[in-house]
Every structure is written in structure tokens, then in C-alpha cells.
Amino acid sequence: MKSLKTYRLAFIIISVLLLFCFLLNISLGSVSIPMKEIIHTVLGQEVEKESWNYIILHYRIPKAITAILTGCSLSISGLLMQTLFRNPLAGPFVLGISSGASLGVALFIMGGSLLTGVAASLIVGQLSIAIAATLGSFVVLLAIVIVASKVRDTMALLIIGLMFGSITAAVVSVLSYFTNKEKLQQYIFWSFGNLGNLSWDQIILLTTLVLVGLILAVISIKSLNSLLLGENYARSLGTHIQKSRYLIIVATSILAGSVTAYVGPIAFIGLAVPHLTRQIFNTPNHHVLVPATAIYGGILMLICDTIAQLPGSEHSLPINAITSIVGAPVVIWLLVRKRKMVF
Amino acid sequence: MAIVGANGIGKSTLLRTLANIQPSLSGGITLNKKPIQTYSPLTLATEISVVLTEHIPAKNLNVAEVIALGRQPYTNWVGKLSETDQEKVREVIDLMDLDSMKHKKCFELSDGQLQKVMIARALAQDTSLVILDEPTTHLDIYHKVSVLKLLKKIAHQTQKAVLFSTHEIDLAIQLADKILILHPQGSVLDSPENLIKNDRFQHLFPKGFVEFDTLSGSFKVKKDD
Amino acid sequence: MKKLIFLSVILLLACKKETGGKNTDVKENQTEKEVKATLVPVTYAQGFSISKQGKITVIKVNSPWDNADKTYEYALINKKDMKTIRIDASNYDAIIPTPVERFVATSTTHIPAVESLGIEDKLVGFPGTDYISSKSVRKDVENGNIQELGLNESVNTEVLIDLKPDLVMGFSIEAENKTYNTIEHAGIPVVYNGDWVEDHPLGKAEWIKFFGVFFDKEKEADSIFNEIVTSYNAAKALAQEAENRPTVLSGSMFEDIWYVPTGESWAAHFLKDAGADYLWKDTSGSGSISLNFESVLEKGQNAEFWIGPGQYTSYKQLKETNPHYTRFDAYKNKKIYTYSLSTGATGGLLYYELAPNRPDIVLKDIIHILHPEILPTYEPVFFKPLNP
Numbered sequence A: 001m002k003s004l005k006t007y008r009l010a011f012i013i014i015s016v017l018l019l020f021c022f023l024l025n026i027s028l029g030s031v032s033i034p035m036k037e038i039i040h041t042v043l044g045q046e047v048e049k050e051s052w053n054y055i056i057l058h059y060r061i062p063k064a065i066t067a068i069l070t071g072c073s074l075s076i077s078g079l080l081m082q083t084l085f086r087n088p089l090a091g092p093f094v095l096g097i098s099s100g101a102s103l104g105v106a107l108f109i110m111g112g113s114l115l116t117g118v119a120a121s122l123i124v125g126q127l128s129i130a131i132a133a134t135l136g137s138f139v140v141l142l143a144i145v146i147v148a149s150k151v152r153d154t155m156a157l158l159i160i161g162l163m164f165g166s167i168t169a170a171v172v173s174v175l176s177y178f179t180n181k182e183k184l185q186q187y188i189f190w191s192f193g194n195l196g197n198l199s200w201d202q203i204i205l206l207t208t209l210v211l212v213g214l215i216l217a218v219i220s221i222k223s224l225n226s227l228l229l230g231e232n233y234a235r236s237l238g239t240h241i242q243k244s245r246y247l248i249i250v251a252t253s254i255l256a257g258s259v260t261a262y263v264g265p266i267a268f269i270g271l272a273v274p275h276l277t278r279q280i281f282n283t284p285n286h287h288v289l290v291p292a293t294a295i296y297g298g299i300l301m302l303i304c305d306t307i308a309q310l311p312g313s314e315h316s317l318p319i320n321a322i323t324s325i326v327g328a329p330v331v332i333w334l335l336v337r338k339r340k341m342v343f
Numbered sequence B: 001m002a003i004v005g006a007n008g009i010g011k012s013t014l015l016r017t018l019a020n021i022q023p024s025l026s027g028g029i030t031l032n033k034k035p036i037q038t039y040s041p042l043t044l045a046t047e048i049s050v051v052l053t054e055h056i057p058a059k060n061l062n063v064a065e066v067i068a069l070g071r072q073p074y075t076n077w078v079g080k081l082s083e084t085d086q087e088k089v090r091e092v093i094d095l096m097d098l099d100s101m102k103h104k105k106c107f108e109l110s111d112g113q114l115q116k117v118m119i120a121r122a123l124a125q126d127t128s129l130v131i132l133d134e135p136t137t138h139l140d141i142y143h144k145v146s147v148l149k150l151l152k153k154i155a156h157q158t159q160k161a162v163l164f165s166t167h168e169i170d171l172a173i174q175l176a177d178k179i180l181i182l183h184p185q186g187s188v189l190d191s192p193e194n195l196i197k198n199d200r201f202q203h204l205f206p207k208g209f210v211e212f213d214t215l216s217g218s219f220k221v222k223k224d225d
Numbered sequence C: 001m002k003k004l005i006f007l008s009v010i011l012l013l014a015c016k017k018e019t020g021g022k023n024t025d026v027k028e029n030q031t032e033k034e035v036k037a038t039l040v041p042v043t044y045a046q047g048f049s050i051s052k053q054g055k056i057t058v059i060k061v062n063s064p065w066d067n068a069d070k071t072y073e074y075a076l077i078n079k080k081d082m083k084t085i086r087i088d089a090s091n092y093d094a095i096i097p098t099p100v101e102r103f104v105a106t107s108t109t110h111i112p113a114v115e116s117l118g119i120e121d122k123l124v125g126f127p128g129t130d131y132i133s134s135k136s137v138r139k140d141v142e143n144g145n146i147q148e149l150g151l152n153e154s155v156n157t158e159v160l161i162d163l164k165p166d167l168v169m170g171f172s173i174e175a176e177n178k179t180y181n182t183i184e185h186a187g188i189p190v191v192y193n194g195d196w197v198e199d200h201p202l203g204k205a206e207w208i209k210f211f212g213v214f215f216d217k218e219k220e221a222d223s224i225f226n227e228i229v230t231s232y233n234a235a236k237a238l239a240q241e242a243e244n245r246p247t248v249l250s251g252s253m254f255e256d257i258w259y260v261p262t263g264e265s266w267a268a269h270f271l272k273d274a275g276a277d278y279l280w281k282d283t284s285g286s287g288s289i290s291l292n293f294e295s296v297l298e299k300g301q302n303a304e305f306w307i308g309p310g311q312y313t314s315y316k317q318l319k320e321t322n323p324h325y326t327r328f329d330a331y332k333n334k335k336i337y338t339y340s341l342s343t344g345a346t347g348g349l350l351y352y353e354l355a356p357n358r359p360d361i362v363l364k365d366i367i368h369i370l371h372p373e374i375l376p377t378y379e380p381v382f383f384k385p386l387n388p
Helices: A004-027 A035-042 A050-084 A097-116 A126-150 A154-178 A181-192 A200-227 A231-236 A241-263 A269-281 A286-308 A319-338 B011-018 B041-045 B063-069 B083-095 B111-124 B141-158 B169-175 B192-197 C002-018 C108-116 C135-142 C157-163 C178-185 C201-205 C208-214 C218-240 C266-273 C293-300 C315-321 C323-327 C350-354 C359-370
Strands: B002-004 B048-051 B129-132 B161-165 B179-181 B188-190 B210-213 B218-221 C037-040 C048-053 C056-061 C072-078 C094-098 C103-105 C123-126 C167-170 C190-192 C247-250 C252-254 C257-261 C288-292 C305-307 C336-338
Touching: A004 A035, A004 A050, A004 A286, A035 A050, A050 A200, A050 A241, A050 A269, A050 A286, A050 C293, A050 C323, A097 A126, A097 A154, A097 A181, A097 A241, A126 A154, A126 A241, A181 C252, A200 A231, A200 A241, A200 A286, A231 A241, A231 B048, A269 A286, A269 A319, A286 A319, B002 B011, B002 B169, B011 B129, B011 B161, B041 B048, B048 B111, B063 B083, B063 B111, B083 B111, B111 B129, B111 B141, B141 B161, B141 B169, B169 B192, B169 B218, B179 B192, B188 B192, C048 C208, C056 C190, C056 C208, C072 C190, C094 C190, C094 C208, C103 C108, C108 C135, C108 C208, C108 C350, C123 C135, C123 C157, C157 C178, C167 C178, C167 C208, C178 C190, C201 C218, C201 C266, C201 C359, C208 C218, C218 C266, C218 C359, C247 C257, C247 C266, C252 C323, C257 C266, C257 C293, C266 C359, C288 C293, C293 C323, C305 C359, C315 C323
Parallel strands: B002 B161, B002 B179, B048 B129, B129 B161, C072 C094, C103 C123, C103 C167, C167 C190, C247 C305, C305 C336
Antiparallel strands: B179 B188, B210 B218, C037 C048, C048 C056, C056 C072, C252 C257, C257 C288
16 A cells, blocks of 8 residues: 555645635635734734734634634545445435434524414524534434444445435425524525634634544544445455444544534535545545545635635625535536546 | 355355355354354454455555555554565565556456456455455456466465365366365365266256266266257 | 606606695596596605596506516406496406405505504404514404414415405515415405515605505595604604714624615615714615625724614623624624514514504604604614613
């Protein structure tokens, strides 16, 4: 197996790229702040306008970090799912994790009004939404793990995941139908996805969760590589299939679930970045893919967010639209250029 | 050692059960006088390696990477290759004469080359028993012979037990040290010579189209009377 | 072409006003063959016109919804005249015998007109009766005189048809409402009420005249509206005399997108007339625009007042939802006022129901907040300070 050394240069380049995108992201926004002031803020020096200081420290930097965390976790969970299910169409949400989160949020925001008629149309706080989403994806995860212990076939698991998704989507639509418009609006805005809402406390919590997920993903690298030969070969190589399956599912749930809870269901990144990375590095080896996918995920998310902010204008676009608009052509272009799907 | 028998008799099932890929339908298996269930997956992986009929899903792996995966039972928690592991991989590549294609991707290889790579991977796993499920299917007669000769060489040179199933009874008779005939009325294990002598091959298939010619040690199409 | 028609309507309106015509001279000039159309004055509302063509009253709805490319014409004929008048039904979207005795309303904005015209007994059905706050109408809801027709915009078609009302006062957010087609096929006339499209405060309120004609209450509608105009203009005049024009911020965020009313919107009209310096007064378009949090902070951080922070009812809630809110001066100085604290008996927001019909009260509320010295004894109806 090729060692990491072969890829050292490539890793240095993409790490620098990540750093560059991070700086670009925090220096561009609706309000144009001179570069000098940005540097002063980052270095903790006196800044001309107090609002600039606040915008950079409490809006842009948390947002950029959230973007990186989101990109990393969704891409890694996409990679894990694609290898586990040996299916290029799998993504972080095939197990119904995002629909579980959506159900949690929908129940929380809209369920109340279903029970009490009009009810005071209180806007639900950000943290409560995150908790509801976490609970929702956790319940679905639990269901999946129980099913996974009963089902031997990984493909059946994939289909069961999709079924869970359909059921939760149906419940959400019933809830949406009966709720009042303010709550529906709040739910819909959550489902658009949003990176700019996390306070520093929340970022620390999210970072912890993502790190736990990433560590589990790194532990899975060995079994993921053996799974490249198929489950039977993997078993003959001493991989405990059932155990690694749990490990991979749990890692995915933590990564995708926690991110979805905080920033909403972000489309596309999880599906596209693993493909992108495979095409660029031309290897299915997870020693390379896991770190590379994480970094590319961060880069792509930062770029998407920078575009979504429409620098210089007062408006901004929903991040979910941008991830697909930017991401899809890149994947198409790579596939057409190489004329061959590398999976 | 070869396993032969008609289609559907359970050659693959037997091999897969032996390799602990599927649970046994009945009876038990012991390896080195210990029941196979008592082995952890990892220790078992240092005792038995397999070459299966199924295609590997990740065709984008290159030859060296596939062979290196054979070292997994010995690598650390992330699967980093040690010096010994790399040495072993090089050794296997030389033995199997794969040096010229070690950077090729699997999708660039012919069926015969791929089969050699998979055998090399099993060898890299460095086990006392190598189990191969129909290693010669899809190969032309030249490659069939070369694969089986290679297996014989391996078995004799490296003192490994090589167990394979095959439909090439003629070749098995010529190349295998021992043959296991699976038959509904009772299976027999013996050297090819003894099996021919005892006329064991005659009843391998249902009567009708083929008959065994004891003189040449091969099956002939039965002439219509 | 459409613009031309629109323009001529305005011109006609203007002419009518100049000749000082009240609706006394409306029902003259009736020859048998040629019926001259006489327009009833509609001053502020842009969305409808009323013309008397002999014994037929024609109501034209120009903008049933935002940017509508469709107009509706309804012919209203007094029940007494139904037998004697011949009319080509294909020229109109509906022919409605008046006065209407049993009708269904669909929006809470219809309710104040019902109350002030005293036609509660004629309202027989409403979707989402819990949203109704008007005390006199609620009484009929509780007595079971007003049938519940389902939730939100999804009217229960079967129950409605079974009710057999003479008229459904409908509305549509965009394009034709398919449910209404079914109702029309059942022989129940539906008219589109476009009150919510109006941007001028008095324009919205003028739709009471639209109600008036269906119920033979034109005179009452006229005088109610004139009172509102007088009261509104008087308050406006007082506010313009104020010395300072405090800066005002409005709207709130969904996620990190801030929705602020545009400078041409209904809400912004009030701020202007109340003598405020609304920070987004130069933005155009109706409704609201979505802005990035950064730019709102940059512009609105030092705003003196924050009026109408969406659904929020307390400072605590604002802070919990998004700590960014606490960065605004209006938050720090506790100068945030909301309409979300005034609710009816069953939780409906009073503002959504009554405000469009009583712009004079809304204006006085805001003047009271911005310039307490002008209306010292005034007791606000809609806008209240946020809870702690």
C-alpha cells in the first residue's frame, strides 16, 4: 500500500488552500471591512469601529469554523456510507439521519400547535432546535442499530434507511399541513440550512462532537480498507464485520447528526466531496481519503459560504442552494474529463 | 489438495464454511485441534487466507495496494505497514512475478492477472492454509495450468496447505496431491492414483453424457450407441 | 395596455373628486338602452373600483394578489331587480344578488369590517375561528352561529358547500385558488378580496367600501372610512410637528437572514407618517427584503427604536434565540416594541386582524412610542414594550 509520504506534497497544498479559504471567508461579507482592520481584529488590537470587531469575532469567524466543521463531518460521513454500502449514491443521510433530525425539529416547532390549536406563536429558541434535532437523529440511529443487528445484508440496511426517511418525511408533511404559518416558516428556514447562527459555546460543543466522530472514523480506516475487497474478503482478513458496521454507523450518526442539529440539513456536500477527492487523488485507500476528504469538505464549504454571502451586497443566499449549484458542476466536470468513474 | 464434484454438490459451501465465511450447517470444524469458533476473527486471519470467486468492488486499487491489504491481520490499529510487512509484500510480488504491473490499477488487468494478484494477496497474508474457490474459472487452458502449477509450487515450496475447488478434474488429477470427491452417496479423499484405481470418478456425474476413461485419466463424451 | 387602463381609472377617480361628487349623484342618468357608468369614489385603495351601471353595481378587482395578471369583475344586483334586469353573465366573473344574507369570510382582516358594519349575523362560516379576536364576532363563534371551516388556507370544501352561503369572501396569496373553483362550480359565488395587497395604510382600510356594497351598507362604510381618514390625518399632522425624527429599526431574523419591511411597504408608511427616520426608507418593493445580518448590524446598531421584531415577545426570548440581537442599542436601552403581545381570547393576534382596518390606531400607537410628548394620555392598542 502506498504510504502517506507519496501524498505529502498534496496534503501540504490543500492545507494551505484551506487556510487561504478560511481567511478569504472571514474577510468577505456584506459589510466591507478593510483588510487592515480584519488583521487588527484577529490579532486582538484596537479596531476603528466596534461593530466591525463584533461582526468578525462573533459572526464571521464562528461561521467560518462552522463551515469547516460542517464540510468535514458531512464529507467524512458520506465517505463512510459510500464504502460501507459500496454504493456511489450513498451520502451521510441515507440512514435517515437528516430526516430524523427534521422530524425532531418539526415535532418541536410545529407539534405544539397541532395539539393546542393556535397556541401563542412563540418562536422556538436556537438551542432547543439543536436539542430536538439531536434527539430526532438519535432515535433514528437507535432504530437503525437495532435493525442492523437483525439484518445480515448491508444492502437491506440501506433500503431500510431509505424507508425510515420516507416515514419521517410523511410525518413532517402532516405536521406542516396543520401548523400555523409562522411555525412553518421557522421550520422551512431551518431546513434551508444555515451556518451563521452558532455562538462560541455551541461551536465548542459541536467541535467536540465532530472530533469524537472523526476519531471513530480514523479507527474505522483499517476495516474500511478491508471492505474495499468486499465483505467476505474483509472477514477473511480478520475484520469483525458486525462490529465495524456499528462503528461506522455510530461515527456517521455523530458526525452528520450533530452538524444537522446545528446548521440544518446541508445538501450535496456529503455526496460530492468523497467523489471529488477520489477523482483528484485517484485512490480508494482510506489512509489518504479520510484526511483528504475532511480537508476538501472544509474548503468546499468555505467557498460555498463565501459565495452565499454575496460579498458587498446586503443580501445573502441560502447555503443549501449554493452547495449544489457549486458542487454539482465540479463533479460532472471531473467525471467527464476523466471519462471514467473512479470508485 | 483439490475438491471436485458435480455442480450444486456444495464445494463452495464447504470451502466457505471452512474459511468461516458462513456458519456451518451441521458438524464442527477444528483447526490445529481447536474448534474454529474459538478463534477470534483476527487470529483466524493469520491461519486461513482465501481467494474467492467474487469480484472486488474497489477496482481502483492498484496491485501493490491489494497485496498489501493481505498484511492487515498484522498491522496496527490504523493499518500502517511496518518494515516487515513491506518486506513480505515485496517478497510475494517477486514470487508471483508481478513486479512489472505492481502500479497498475485492478481495472486494467486481465482476468488471469487479477487472479494472480488475488492469490498473491492471500500469500501475503502468510497463513498455513490457503483456500481457493474455483481459482481457474474464466481462464483459458494455458492460464488454468499456470495457476494450478503455481499453487503446487507454493504448496511445496512454502509448506502451506493449499485447498481449492475446481471443475477441471483432468487437471486436478495431474496436479493435485490429493483429491476430495464430493458425492451424495459418500465422499472420498485419496491420492489421484488411488482414486482412479478404485474407479471413484466413474460415478461422479449422473449417467448419460460423459464417462471416465481410466487409461487417460480423463472424462470423454459418451458416444451414442 | 394594462397600464393605460390603470391610468385612466386613476384619472377618472381624480375627475370625480374634483367635481366634488359624493355618492349622492351616483344613481342618476338612467335611460333604458344606454346606461352610463358612474364611478363611486375610491381614494386610497388601488386594488378595486366600484361603478354603478344603472341598477347594476360592478366591482372590479384589479390586483387580487401581488403582481396579478388577472382582474375580476363582479356584477351586483339587488334581489328586487333580479327578475327585471337582463344581463350577459359571461361578461362577469360572478353575479351576486344583494344584499347578501349568508356569507363566509376567509381572512381575519375581513372581521373588523364585519364588526363595524354590524353584519355579524350574516357571517356563517370561517376557517380557523380561533384566530378571530373581535369580541362581538367571537360571541357568534361561541354560540355556534359561525361554522368552523378548517385550518389556515385549506378550507374544508364539503362543509362549506353544505353551508350554502350566498357569497364567499375569498383571497389568494398567488394565482387562482383551486378550492374556489370547486366552490364556484357548486353555484356559490366567490369574490377575491385584495385588501392585503394595498401598501397605503388608508388603502387597506378603504376596502370596507368593498364590503359595503355587498350588504347594502355603502353609506355606513363611507362614513366609517371617512372618520378613519380624518383621525389618521390629524395624528399624522401632529407627528410632523415633532422636532426630532428618531431612527427606527424593524423586523427580525430567521436563522441569520433579517427580514426588514421595504421603504414602500405598508409598515414603512406608518413609520414615515409617525415622524420616524426609518433606516430602510429608501428600499423599494412591497413587503419585506431579506438582508444579511452583518449589514443590518452595521446600519441598525445605533437605531433608537426597534419596532415590530416579528413574533418575539420578550428580551429574554430574543437573547435566547440569537445572542446577536443583544448588540443593538434598542435592545440595550429597552426600546423594542412589539404587536405580538396583544392577542384575542383564543390566541389570535389582534394586530393581524384589526390593524389593516384601523390605520389611525396603528399610527397613534407608533407616535405614542416615538414622541410620547405628543399623545401623553394615549393608551396603545397594538404596540407594547417587550417583556423583560
